[in-house]
Amino acid sequence: MPEYYGYAGRVLRIDLSREKYHIQPLEKELIAGYLGGRGFNSKRLMDEVPGGTDPLGPENRLMFATGPLVGTGFPTASRFNVSAKSPLTGILGDSNAGGHFSAEMKYAGYDQIILEGISKNLVYIFIDDDDVSLINAGHLSGMDVYETTKAVKEEIGDRSVQVCAVGPAAENGVKYAGVFANLMRAAARTGMGTVMAGKGVKAIAIRGSKSVEIAHPGKFERLVEKFEEDVYNHPQYWPRRIMGTTRILLPLNMGGFLPTRHFTTGVFEHAEEVSGEKLAKEYNVKTRACFSCILPCSRFWVIKKGRYRGKYGEGPEYEPLSAFTARVGNPDVEVALIANDMCNRLGLDVLSTAECISWAMECYERGWLTRDMADGLDLSWGNAETILTLIEKISKREGFGDILADGVKKASEKLGFGQEIALHVKGLEIIQADPRGLKGYGLGYAVASRGGDHLRSEPFFELSDDPERGKELFGIPETALRLEYKGKGKLVSFFEDWCAITDALEVCKNVGENMEVLPFDLAGEVMHAATGFKFTADEMRRAGERIVTVERLFLVREGIRRKDDTLPKRFLEEPMPEEAVNSAGSIFELEPMLNEYYTERDWDLETGVPSVSKLKTLGLDGYIEELKRFDVPLRE
Amino acid sequence: MKFRVKFLGIPGIRLSYIEVEVEKPRVREVVDQLCKTFPEVFPSPSATFQRFLILVEDQKGKTTNIRLKNGSDTLLKENESLVIMPPLTGGRKKS
Numbered sequence: 001m002p003e004y005y006g007y008a009g010r011v012l013r014i015d016l017s018r019e020k021y022h023i024q025p026l027e028k029e030l031i032a033g034y035l036g037g038r039g040f041n042s043k044r045l046m047d048e049v050p051g052g053t054d055p056l057g058p059e060n061r062l063m064f065a066t067g068p069l070v071g072t073g074f075p076t077a078s079r080f081n082v083s084a085k086s087p088l089t090g091i092l093g094d095s096n097a098g099g100h101f102s103a104e105m106k107y108a109g110y111d112q113i114i115l116e117g118i119s120k121n122l123v124y125i126f127i128d129d130d131d132v133s134l135i136n137a138g139h140l141s142g143m144d145v146y147e148t149t150k151a152v153k154e155e156i157g158d159r160s161v162q163v164c165a166v167g168p169a170a171e172n173g174v175k176y177a178g179v180f181a182n183l184m185r186a187a188a189r190t191g192m193g194t195v196m197a198g199k200g201v202k203a204i205a206i207r208g209s210k211s212v213e214i215a216h217p218g219k220f221e222r223l224v225e226k227f228e229e230d231v232y233n234h235p236q237y238w239p240r241r242i243m244g245t246t247r248i249l250l251p252l253n254m255g256g257f258l259p260t261r262h263f264t265t266g267v268f269e270h271a272e273e274v275s276g277e278k279l280a281k282e283y284n285v286k287t288r289a290c291f292s293c294i295l296p297c298s299r300f301w302v303i304k305k306g307r308y309r310g311k312y313g314e315g316p317e318y319e320p321l322s323a324f325t326a327r328v329g330n331p332d333v334e335v336a337l338i339a340n341d342m343c344n345r346l347g348l349d350v351l352s353t354a355e356c357i358s359w360a361m362e363c364y365e366r367g368w369l370t371r372d373m374a375d376g377l378d379l380s381w382g383n384a385e386t387i388l389t390l391i392e393k394i395s396k397r398e399g400f401g402d403i404l405a406d407g408v409k410k411a412s413e414k415l416g417f418g419q420e421i422a423l424h425v426k427g428l429e430i431i432q433a434d435p436r437g438l439k440g441y442g443l444g445y446a447v448a449s450r451g452g453d454h455l456r457s458e459p460f461f462e463l464s465d466d467p468e469r470g471k472e473l474f475g476i477p478e479t480a481l482r483l484e485y486k487g488k489g490k491l492v493s494f495f496e497d498w499c500a501i502t503d504a505l506e507v508c509k510n511v512g513e514n515m516e517v518l519p520f521d522l523a524g525e526v527m528h529a530a531t532g533f534k535f536t537a538d539e540m541r542r543a544g545e546r547i548v549t550v551e552r553l554f555l556v557r558e559g560i561r562r563k564d565d566t567l568p569k570r571f572l573e574e575p576m577p578e579e580a581v582n583s584a585g586s587i588f589e590l591e592p593m594l595n596e597y598y599t600e601r602d603w604d605l606e607t608g609v610p611s612v613s614k615l616k617t618l619g620l621d622g623y624i625e626e627l628k629r630f631d632v633p634l635r636e
Numbered sequence: 637m638k639f640r641v642k643f644l645g646i647p648g649i650r651l652s653y654i655e656v657e658v659e660k661p662r663v664r665e666v667v668d669q670l671c672k673t674f675p676e677v678f679p680s681p682s683a684t685f686q687r688f689l690i691l692v693e694d695q696k697g698k699t700t701n702i703r704l705k706n707g708s709d710t711l712l713k714e715n716e717s718l719v720i721m722p723p724l725t726g727g728r729k730k731s
Contacts, residue, residue: 230728235687238647239722247645251724254644254699277645460725465689465701516728581697 005215006068006531007031012110014125014132016199017058017117021132026111031533033619036067038094038503039547040112041083042449045092046550046623048114051557051630055087055191056198062115064105064164064204067506068531070291071106071212072220075227076508078102078291081187087198088175088191088352088407089427089451092554095178095192096455096503097164098290099185104162107208119200122171124152127206137202142168144345145180152205161207167347169395170197174405176352176429180344184314185290188349190428190450215532223526230517231294241287244297245318245510246276252322255482256580257437260326261381262358263423263570266434266580270331274321278333288314295511301337308334313341316350322432323354328361329381339387346395355429356404356411357390359422368417375399420569425452426560435567436576437583438462440479440488440495443593446565447492449551456548458513459495462488485589489596497544504547520544546618549610552603553623557630562608565594604635612636637661639712641670642693644721648677653717663690664708666718681708684720687727691719 003009007026014021034043041063053059062084069077080102086093105113108129124137135155140148148165162181170177170193178188179196187193214220231237239247252258253271260268272278279301289296302312316324316337324336343350363369364379371377375393377386377400393401403411408429412422423430428451435442444457461470462484467477474494476487495513501523502512512518518526521537528534535543566572571588578584598605602614612634615621627634639661642653654673658665664681667690671678678684685708691699695715702710712718 235722235727236725239645242647243645247722248724250644251721254697254719281650458725463724464726465703467704514725516726582699 002213004531005213006072006527007036008066008106008109008111008210008212010109011112011114012127012132013114013116014134015116016119016123016134016201019119019134023130031068031531033543033546034550035501035504035527035543035547036111037065037079037506038081038083038096038500039543040065040504041081041094042092042547042551042554044112044114045083045085046554046557049085053085055085055090055093055195058117060085060195062192062195062199064113065506066102066105066111067504069526070506071103072214072530073292074220074224074507074526074530075231075292075294076290076511077506078293079503079506079508080105080181081503081506082179082192084192084195086190086192086427086450087194091426091451091558091560092449092551093190093192093195094450095187095189096509097179097181097185097187098293098508099162099182100291101162101164101181101185101206102506103291104206104208106212107210108206109208109210113204115196115199115201118198122200122202124203124205125201126156127204129208129210140202141171143202144168145347146183146345148203149183152203156205156207158207161205163203163205165203165347166193166197166201167345167395169347169405170194171202172395172397172405173198174348174394174397175407175410176349177347178349180347184344186344186349189351189453191349193347214530216529220526220529223522223529227517227522227526228294231511231515234515234517236515237295240297240510241295243276243280244299244315246279246316246321248318249275249322249326250277252433253326254582255437256576256583257434258322258326259432259434261329262327262362262421263434264362265577266437266583268326271326273331274325274333274336276318276321279321283333283337290508293508297510303334303337306334308338311338311341313337313344315344316340319432320350320354323350323358324387327354327432328358328387330384330387331382332384335384335387339391342388342391346391348391348395351431352407352429353391353394355423356394356408357387359408359411359418360390360400360404362421363415363418369415373400373415423452423568423570425567426564428452430568434576434583435571435588436586437580438482439485439588439593440482440491442567442571442588443488443492443590443597444496446567446590446594447496447597449548449555452567455509456499457492457495458499458509459488459491460514461491461495483583483586485593487596488593489598489600492597493600496548497541500544500547501540504543542618546620549601549614549618549620552610553620553627556609556632557627560608562594562598562606565608566590604633607633609633609635637712637714639666640717641666642717642719644719646677646688646720646722649674661712662708663692663702663710663712663718666712667708670720687722689719689721689723693717693719
C-alpha cells in the first residue's frame with residue numbers, strides 16, 4: 001500500500017552552491033495545513049527565507065510546487081507555482097503556470113523542488129526520476145526560451161522531456177523576467193525567472209516514470225464525471241474554447257473599464273479591431289490544451305499577409321492582447337501578436353513590460369520625457385516601432401531599456417518624475433482592468449500578497465448584477481454590483497480563500513474558480529477521493545485562509561503595513577472620464593473597503609497585521625516570536 | 637417595432653448584430669424572435685435567459701442588466717438595443 005495517495009510524497013532539494021541534492025519525505029502536517037502547490041511554497045518561504053534576505057543572494061529559495069490532483073487525470077489539474085522572494089517587489093514572489101511540466105514533476109516523484117544557493121557556472125538541471133544532474137549551460141547563454149527548450153531536448157535526446165527555461169531578459173537581470181514551461185506557459189509575474197537566472201540556472205528538464213495513486217478510485221471517477229459535465233455544459237465553455245480569455249476585451253470596453261492609453265480612459269476606439277473575435281476570425285488556426293484539460297483554450301495564430309506575413313505563435317491571452325493594444329494606444333492587433341511573442345521568447349512578463357512602456361509614453365505625451373532621454377525614440381501613443389524596440393532594449397538592458405528593466409516604480413524614482421502615474425501596487429505593475437470600474441477587483445489589487453494583481457482574488461461575483469443573490473450569499477446586496485464598494489471586503493476575503501485553494505490544488509483558476517465549478521465543498525470531496533485526507537468545505541476554506549495569512553506574515557515581516565495596501569493616486573483621485581459611459585465618474589473608495597476587509601480578516605485596522613487570536617485560530621501562533629524579532633506590532 | 641440586438645462573443649453567430657421586429661416592445665418578445673432565428677444557439681427563451689447576460693443599451697451606450705430592471709418583462713424604449721453575451725465569469729447552472 002503506498003504511503004501517499006495523490007501526492008508524490010517527496011521533496012527534492014538542490015544545493016547549487018555545493019552541487020549536491022537530497023530527497024526528503026513530504027511532511028504530512030504540511031498537507032493538512034496547506035494542501036499543496038502555492039500553499040507549500042508560501043509556508044516554506046516563510047520558514048526558510050529569513051526576513052530581509054537579498055532576493056538575488058544565495059539565501060533566497062526558488063521553489064516549484066505541484067498539487068495533489070496533478071497527474072491524476074483530474075481535468076485542468078496541470079498547474080505549478082514558482083515562488084521566491086521577489087527581486088522586483090522585495091516581498092513575496094509567486095507565479096503560476098500550466099502546461100505539462102507539473103505532471104512530469106509528479107511522475108518523477110516530487111511534490112516540490114527547492115533550489116538553494118547559487119551555482120558557480122550557468123547550468124541546466126536534468127531530473128530523471130531519482131537522478132539529478134547539473135549540466136554546464138554556458139553554450140545556452142543568451143538563447144531565448146524557444147532556442148533553450150529545443151537545445152535542451154536535443155541534448156537529452158528525448159523530445160518528450162518537459163522543460164522550463166528562462167530567456168536572455170532573466171540572464172540580463174531584468175527584474176520582471178519569468179519562468180517559461182512548454183515554450184510559453186509563463187510563470188511570468190514577480191521576477192521568478194530573474195531569481196532562477198540569478199541562481200545560475202538556465203533551465204530545468206524533467207522526466208519521470210512513476211505513477212500517482214488514488215485513494216478512492218470509484219469516488220474519484222464519479223467526481224471527475226460530475227466536474228466534466230459541469231464544464232462541458234457551462235455557458236462559458238465554447239467562448240473560452242474559441243477565444244480563451246481574449247473574449248472579455250469587448251465587454252470590458254463596453255463596461256468602460258478597459259484600460260486605455262495608460263488608464264487615462266476606459267474605452268478604446270479601436271476595440272473591435274483588436275478583439276478576441278477578430279483574432280478568432282482572422283488569425284487563429286488551432287487550439288491546444290494543458291495536461292489533462294478538457295477545455296483547450298490556448299490558440300495558435302498565423303499572420304497570413306502584410307509586413308508580418310509568415311509569423312506565427314501561441315496565445316495571446318486577454319492581458320497581453322489588451323496591454324499591447326489599448327494600454328499603449330496601439331490599434332494594430334498584429335503588433336500586439338508580435339509584441340507578445342517577443343516577450344515570450346525573451347522571457348519577459350508582458351504586464352510589467354507593457355506598464356513600463358505605457359508609463360513612458362504618458363510621460364512623453366506630458367512632456368516630462370524627451371526623445372533625448374529615450375534613445376531618440378518617438379514615444380507617442382501607439383507607435384509600433386517604439387513598442388517593439390523597447391521590448392528588445394528592456395530585455396538587453398540597453399540604453400533607456402535599462403531604466404525600464406527595474407520596473408515602473410524604480411524607473412520613476414530613478415528619473416525623478418512620474419511617480420504619481422507609475423501604476424503599481426507594492427512594486428508590481430497592475431493588470432489590465434481599471435479598478436474604478438471594478439471595485440472588488442481593485443481592493444484585490446490593493447491587498448494581494450504579491451502586489452498589484454487580480455489572480456489572488458478574482459471576485460467575479462461583483463459582475464453578476466444579482467443583488468438578491470448577493471444578499472443571500474454575503475448578506476450584502478451591493479456585493480453583486482461592480483461599481484458599489486459596500487461589502488467588497490467580505491467578497492474579496494471569500495474569493496482570496498477560494499483562489500488560494502485552487503492554486504494549492506493546482507487546478508486551473510479560469511475553470512475551477514472563474515467558472516465556479518470547483519467550490520469549497522466539491523474541492524474537499526475531490527481532495528478526499530484523491531488523497532484520502534478528509535476535508536469539509538469549512539476546512540478547505542480554513543486552509544485557504546491559512547495560506548493567505550501566512551503570505552501576509554511574510555509581507556509584514558518585510559515591513560508591509562496598511563499604508564502599503566493602496567492603489568496609485570490616479571484611481572483614488574481622478575474620476576473615470578465621461579466617454580467611459582458605463583463607469584463614468586467612478587472613483588475608488590479605498591479606506592472604507594480596507595476597513596471592511598481587515599475587519600473580515602481580523603487584521604488590525606491601523607497596521608494591517610493579523611491579530612494574535614487569528615494566528616492562534618489558524619495554528620500560526622508559532623510565528624509570534626519571529627514577528628516580534630522584526631518589531632511587528634501585534635494585538636490580541 | 638424594430639430593435640437592434642447586438643451579439644458579443646457568442647459562438648455560432650458571426651454577425652455583430654441583427655434587427656428584430658416585434659409587436660410588443662418587451663424583452664421576452666425579442667428573445668422569442670431570436671430563438672426562432674437562431675434555434676441552435678438559443679434553443680428556448682428560458683435557456684437563453686439562464687445562460688446569457690442580457691443588457692439593455694440606450695442611445696448613449698449606457699447598459700443595464702435586465703435583471704436590474706423587470707427581467708424578461710422589461711419594456712424597451714425607442715432607440716434602445718439589447719446586448720447578449722455569455723457570462724464573463726461565474727454562471728454555472730446551480731443544482
